[in-house]
Amino acid sequence: MASIGIIGGRGRMGQAIAALLATSEHALAGGIDVGEDPAALADRSEVLIDFSAPQALDANLHAAIGAGIPILVGTTGLGERHHAAIDHAAHAVAVLQTGNTSLGVTLLAHLVREASARLGEDWDVEIFEMHHRHKVDAPSGTALLLGEAAASGRGLPPPSPAREEGPRTPGTIGFASLRGGTVAGEHSVIFAGEEERLALSHHAESRAIFARGAIRAAEWLIGRPRGRYTMAQVLDL
Template sequence: MKIAIVGAAGRMGRMLIAAVLAADGADLAGGSEAAGHPDMGRDLGELIGADAVGVTLTSDPRALFEAADAVIDFTVPTATAAHAMLAAESGTALIIGTTGLDAAQQAAVDAAGEKTVIVQAANYSVGVNVLLGLVEKAAQILPDAYDIEVLEMHHHHKVDAPSGTALALGHAAAAGRGVVLDEVACKARDGIVGARPRGEIGFATLRGGDVVGDHTVMFAGPGERVEITHKASSREVFAGGAVRAAQWASSQQPGVYSMKDVLGF
């Protein structure tokens, strides 16, 4: 399967290159970056400190989509929305790890799903997807006397907050409670905010150092606290999951799928 990477010269992009090169049944079809990037024209193997693979970094994402069976996108929302349109035009599967899309950008992704296969997930780690299931189940079992708080920490380069994974965990907790997250979420507290409303789902965001991704969901009840935690120590777990999703996409009909679909949860 021919897999390409947009945003290939970034931290996650380089990890994705390595994951594609290491995967059985996958060939690296190409990689792109914005025009003017200092690594433009470099061999993608050499870009990650490996042997040359005969594929160079390009600034033409359209050509990338036309050459690949699937494209993996861990970029930024504006770019991802544009890539979704290219995926729809070319019929190429698009694997989206970008978070923070607004309503219009998400609509572009959903529209592309009518014409090609889209896999979209806030997190491609198998462990995080297990965590999502556990959080939803715990929220079903524990009454709303148990306050739910989602705590996340990432490296200081991360630009969106709360993280997409934290929001996914909030949605899982809300689903377990049978409520809509946007109606009960509290994403920041500052000053005299008053007592915590019953049923609120709170978020706390930490940034610093080189933390790959830590997420904890707390159920704080009378006399006890249940905490469910996942800590990622390497981006390899995200890259490997994204390549797995790309290979899975090859046998699917057009639509927008999640990592739960890929894993068969």
């Protein structure tokens, strides 16, 4: 049984995690939101789950370091500065950062990496994603994660999320984003070759799948040595 603290407790993901914790063997240590002090929450938690906002990340990482507990960062829209802060925190505590906590998406990224490595650069890669009308960042953190997986399979650096206009440059990875309704999350990676296409897809039917994966990952983090971890390691991929 783990005592889990939620940062971003009143947000959609925070509420979904709290609802699942209420029916699990784990305990909710409490929840806070942006503007509230995460240090007090960290002091009564064994692990933190952060689904708040990029501007709150520094304070949340410092709280985890101060309490000597691991933290799962599921906040999207992070930039280079935020990733540098995560790298720094990982020298002190265990940190798992991900654009998506779904176990299905984690496996999808693994399959995308494998397909990209085997099909080669003569297959174009297009990443499509759709989310509810309230989602702020685009492309989504999951789309970027899948783009990184495709690039990694080819030994390339993470792709630019900018949409390329005009004819496709060979070897580039395209992104397309749609927003509307109450879509929890829909992602497809399309490999388009000469006269054939391969599509790898994931459809989220509710936020419960992300909450379920976040709880499993948070439980997995407890007791891990300091360092930076990924969802793939949770599934031993």
